[in-house]
Amino acid sequence: MIYTVTFNPAIDYVVRLDRELSVGDVNRAKGEDCVLGGKGINVSGVLAQLGCESVALGFVAGETGAWLERGLAAQGLKTDFVHLDHGMTRINVKIKAGQETELNGAGPDIPEAAMKALEKKLDALQKDDILVLAGSIPASLAQTTYERLLARLEGRGIRAVVDATRDLLVNVLPYKPFLIKPNNHELSEITGVRLTNDKEIAAAAHMMQDKGARNVLVSMAGDGALLLDEHGTVYRIGCPRGKVVNSVGAGDSMVAGFVAGYQQSGGDYEAALRLGTACGSATAFSLGLATKADIDALLATM
Numbered sequence: 001m002i003y004t005v006t007f008n009p010a011i012d013y014v015v016r017l018d019r020e021l022s023v024g025d026v027n028r029a030k031g032e033d034c035v036l037g038g039k040g041i042n043v044s045g046v047l048a049q050l051g052c053e054s055v056a057l058g059f060v061a062g063e064t065g066a067w068l069e070r071g072l073a074a075q076g077l078k079t080d081f082v083h084l085d086h087g088m089t090r091i092n093v094k095i096k097a098g099q100e101t102e103l104n105g106a107g108p109d110i111p112e113a114a115m116k117a118l119e120k121k122l123d124a125l126q127k128d129d130i131l132v133l134a135g136s137i138p139a140s141l142a143q144t145t146y147e148r149l150l151a152r153l154e155g156r157g158i159r160a161v162v163d164a165t166r167d168l169l170v171n172v173l174p175y176k177p178f179l180i181k182p183n184n185h186e187l188s189e190i191t192g193v194r195l196t197n198d199k200e201i202a203a204a205a206h207m208m209q210d211k212g213a214r215n216v217l218v219s220m221a222g223d224g225a226l227l228l229d230e231h232g233t234v235y236r237i238g239c240p241r242g243k244v245v246n247s248v249g250a251g252d253s254m255v256a257g258f259v260a261g262y263q264q265s266g267g268d269y270e271a272a273l274r275l276g277t278a279c280g281s282a283t284a285f286s287l288g289l290a291t292k293a294d295i296d297a298l299l300a301t302m
């Protein structure tokens, strides 16, 4: 089974402007949509499109949390959230003007009792299960939070996939995650190296592998992705063509496609990278997350 964990789910309020955002003025929207989000939840959504069952874990709070939970159930997703007594699941504002601007909330505090409730759920994981830890954590939690979960699960044969930034990601490396997926900017920030070409990106991916990551998938938005697999092979893939509508969730879709592709191909990394790319790009070319039809249509062109 695949489990995703979203510490900080969100309702994504996507606002479209027909001009550039004018900071400090009243901006009138051309239209708006609400999309259920948060990185792990997005991974679960795309996995479902690909025919892979998953359970979305994490924390929800307040009326927005209840709305999110109902919406996911209506989409047929399995969830098993810890309910927080205080605060509300955040609403993240995504402004689609000439450029994309995002305003992500801090999210509700997660008390120790709620952390323990999540750990109890994770204790039920079995050998060969996949655990996806994706996205930010509320400011009240330590940057060792993902590390704490992997330390508890160590030695149980669970494959961890981690999509996070800075210390939250770096701290899990000693626990040998199956996959990490930084984008090129995040990788540059972590390694402290300016990355200007594939050779430099591959070298930075090797640095992450030396620290413990088994597979390193570096996404580069419209420039595609580079994979350094656990055997030391580097794969480079470009993007299929299309019109970018909303790239929010493209990285999560790539993670979902990679995991599904890996499982469905019996461990073929090239196939995993191809499906990951099709999913990432199909989401970038859609308003919300990619559907199976969108993904299949792009795969046929690759």
Ligand SMILES: Nc1ncnc2c1ncn2[C@@H]1O[C@H](COP(=O)(O)OP(=O)(O)OP(=O)(O)O)[C@@H](O)[C@H]1O
Pocket (backbone or CB within 6 Å): 183, 184, 219, 220, 221, 222, 223, 224, 225, 239, 240, 244, 247, 248, 249, 250, 251, 252, 254, 276, 277, 278, 279, 280, 281, 284
């Ligand atoms: N502009 C684009 N055109 C085509 N494909 C794209 C574009 N942006 C993203 N993608 C696809 O999605 C994948 C992941 O994108 P990206 O590198 O932006 O991830 P990310 O930074 O984690 O994104 P996010 O945080 O918005 O989910 C890319 O490797 C590519 O396949």
Ligand SMILES: O=P(O)(O)OC[C@@]1(O)O[C@H](CO)[C@@H](O)[C@@H]1O
Pocket (backbone or CB within 6 Å): 008, 010, 012, 036, 037, 038, 039, 042, 092, 104, 134, 135, 136, 137, 248, 249, 250, 251, 252
């Ligand atoms: O604040 P985080 O947790 O880093 O990112 C949250 C978020 O931007 O990630 C998803 C897209 O990847 C959105 O659905 C959501 O709003």
